[in-house]
Amino acid sequence: MTGGERVRAVEAATLAGRPLRALDFxxxxxxxxxxxxxxxxxxxxxxxxxxxxGAWPFGAGILFFPVSYVLGDVLTEVYGYARARRxxxxxFCALLFMAFMAWVVVALPPAASWTGQAAYEQVFGQVPRIVFASIIAFWAGEFVNSYVLARMKVWTRGRHLWTRTIGxxxxxQGVDSLIFYPLAFYGVWESGTLLIVLLTQWALKVGWEILLTPVTYAAVGWLKRREGVDVYDEETNFTPFRAEV
Incomplete structure (x- = not known):
């Protein structure tokens, strides 16, 4: 058995023999x-x-949404594609339920004494087209992100983490943006505006990933030491349409 095979055997025994303490968190x-x-x-x-x-407008969600991609990178890097897929x-299911719950809550007739209906409609009464675009773009973008990172980890033999997190x-994020903005705003915005916003948001999200690279390194290193695993997806079935690990 080679050194690499022994490492894989230890990983398999560790993953099968005890729960992963930090994965749920x-x-x-x-x-x-x-x-x-x-x-x-x-x-x-x-x-x-x-x-x-002067004043440059931006969607406030861009400050925090890219952190989900960082955590997606951490999940794939440490635990492998199959667990990241789950x-x-x-x-995805949480987003669907959130959209359904928001629709139900907004649609419920308000009590005569309650004055917050207009505010609720403004904040939570999202346009169905935008909600649909957001959910589909997240699903596709996250799976592409996880797949690329997992494959690059095998190609680079686990070296140069920054190349695969940024890559x-x-x-x-390119897939996410290419799906979301046309689905949500094509025919609503001018084509030039749509393209500018798409490219700007994509560049900002990638920039966030680059800035957060030290945080990613720290989180990945800590989790690998704590869990005692470092999964390589050499024989993984990369279809997104399964739940098994």
């Missing part, structure tokens, strides 16, 4: 940030003053 953080960035950030347009430019499906984000 990482998944909970992943789903929480995903939901909150959509609830609290997606509906607000904020501005930042840029020298020589977490992505958990996030997978470039591709995954």
């Amino acid at each position: 990482v998944m909970a953080a992943f789903v929480t940030i995903l939901l909150l960035s959509n609830v609290l950030g997606a509906g607000k347009v904020a501005t930042v003053d840029l020298p020589g430019v 977490c992505i499906w958990a996030g 997978s984000t470039i591709v995954g």
